[in-house]
Amino acid sequence: MAILVTGISELITCDPTLEGADHSEGLGLLRDAAIVVGAQYEDAPTTVHWVGPANRAPEADWAIDLGGKAVLPGFVDSHSHLVFAGDRSAEFAARMTGTPYDGGGIATTMEATRTADDSTLRTLIGARVEEMRRQGTTTVEIKSGYGLTVEDEVRALRLAGEVTEETTYLGGHVVPPEHRGDRSAYVDLVAGDMLTAAAPHAKWIDVFCEPASPHAFTGEEARHILTAGRAAGLGLRVHGNQLDHGPGVQLAVELGAASVDHCTFLSDEDLAALADGDTVATLLPGVEFSTRSPYPDGRRLIDAGVQVALATDCNPGTCYSSSMPLMMALAVREMGMTPAEAVRAATVVAATSLAREDIGVVRHGALAELAVLDAPSYLHIPYRVGVPIAHTLQV
Ligand SMILES: N=CN[C@@H](CCC(=O)O)C(=O)O
Numbered sequence: 001m002a003i004l005v006t007g008i009s010e011l012i013t014c015d016p017t018l019e020g021a022d023h024s025e026g027l028g029l030l031r032d033a034a035i036v037v038g039a040q041y042e043d044a045p046t047t048v049h050w051v052g053p054a055n056r057a058p059e060a061d062w063a064i065d066l067g068g069k070a071v072l073p074g075f076v077d078s079h080s081h082l083v084f085a086g087d088r089s090a091e092f093a094a095r096m097t098g099t100p101y102d103g104g105g106i107a108t109t110m111e112a113t114r115t116a117d118d119s120t121l122r123t124l125i126g127a128r129v130e131e132m133r134r135q136g137t138t139t140v141e142i143k144s145g146y147g148l149t150v151e152d153e154v155r156a157l158r159l160a161g162e163v164t165e166e167t168t169y170l171g172g173h174v175v176p177p178e179h180r181g182d183r184s185a186y187v188d189l190v191a192g193d194m195l196t197a198a199a200p201h202a203k204w205i206d207v208f209c210e211p212a213s214p215h216a217f218t219g220e221e222a223r224h225i226l227t228a229g230r231a232a233g234l235g236l237r238v239h240g241n242q243l244d245h246g247p248g249v250q251l252a253v254e255l256g257a258a259s260v261d262h263c264t265f266l267s268d269e270d271l272a273a274l275a276d277g278d279t280v281a282t283l284l285p286g287v288e289f290s291t292r293s294p295y296p297d298g299r300r301l302i303d304a305g306v307q308v309a310l311a312t313d314c315n316p317g318t319c320y321s322s323s324m325p326l327m328m329a330l331a332v333r334e335m336g337m338t339p340a341e342a343v344r345a346a347t348v349v350a351a352t353s354l355a356r357e358d359i360g361v362v363r364h365g366a367l368a369e370l371a372v373l374d375a376p377s378y379l380h381i382p383y384r385v386g387v388p389i390a391h392t393l394q395v
């Protein structure tokens with residue numbers, strides 16, 4: 001069945017080939033637009049069949065009139081840690097009065113997550129994904145990393161795999177307390193038996209490469225884990241340069257990681273490496289908001305030619321927000337990015353960081369995963385900060 005959607009005051013396609021669109025800011029923006037979506041057969045994915053001006057729209061089986069709203073590709077949240085139990089709000093409150101973040105609280109969440117049964121975790125994950133969908137997010141990457149035993153990491157990935165195909169093995173999140181006297185044995189486990197068990201449930205491998213944290217991993221430990229992950233067929237992602245200057249960014253580029261995330265502290269050499277490589281820099285401004293830290297310099301990265309994505313990093317420690325619109329508003333207000341750059345970072349560039357071409361764009365053949373705003377223009381995302389104007393468009 002084909003469905004015609006009209007009443008689109010402004011359609012953001014992120015498709016550079018769309019005729020008649022405004023491409024000046026890389027949005028492929030069409031005013032007074034229409035789209036036709038549908039599934040080829042029952043149970044097939046709903047895809048975009050046609051995109052163009054409303055006055056040239058074809059016939060369809062069914063029609064929806066949005067009455068003058070902006071439509072965008074659904075937001076792609078390419079970095080989250082949704083598989084967790086427990087509460088760390090007191091840690092947040094302490095940070096607001098000056099306690100620094102160092103990753104030590106991850107062990108608190110690890111305890112609570114190991115203790116929770118499958119059904120509890122499934123309910124928590126489902127509620128968080130639903131919260132994201134209500135705010136316009138249609139794809140979410142989910143990491144393990146609060147299990148840190150073979151069984152608990154596999155369980156986290158299995159549960160994440162029930163709600164997304166973008167699953168990431170993060171056994172290399174921190175060294176768990178029971179391995180603190182013996183780091184190298186834990187690194188070998190993460191790159192060995194734990195990886196073997198996790199790989200069938202994961203598309204990606206990630207590591208928290210942060211020598212500034214006593215809990216996270218050095219450049220050489222991260223290299224060992226990532227190299228093993230790549231040999232096991234997983235794509236690479238890296239948590240890098242969150243707390244201080246460190247080796248994470250250059251390691252990610254050198255190993256051809258799809259994304260290096262945080263990028264808060266960057267030297268000129270880090271910037272040059274990113275500009276010369278294909279690794280997306282994924283910025284997570286909710287973390288700086290929630291840890292009272294300096295924001296990454298989005299303007300500097302974009303001006304250097306780096307591909308910049310935005311994600312929530314939704315997790316119980318550094319940012320318990322699921323809101324992509326908030327991340328876009330922070331990028332505009334605090335990181336020197338234009339509203340158009342923020343929208344691209346939350347859609348098409350985030351999709352690139354997940355090696356996906358079927359999401360993050362509105363064009364013929366792409367998945368019909370769309371966001372709609374209770375507003376006439378994408379400019380309202382940062383303009384109406386904190387107001388729930390973004391939703392997933394159900395077609
Ligand atoms: N930095 C490492 N991991 C998460 C925080 C996890 C936690 O504190 O529970 C992050 O991306 O910020």
Ligand SMILES: [Zn+2]
Pocket residue numbers: 079080081239313315
């Ligand atoms: Zn993270």
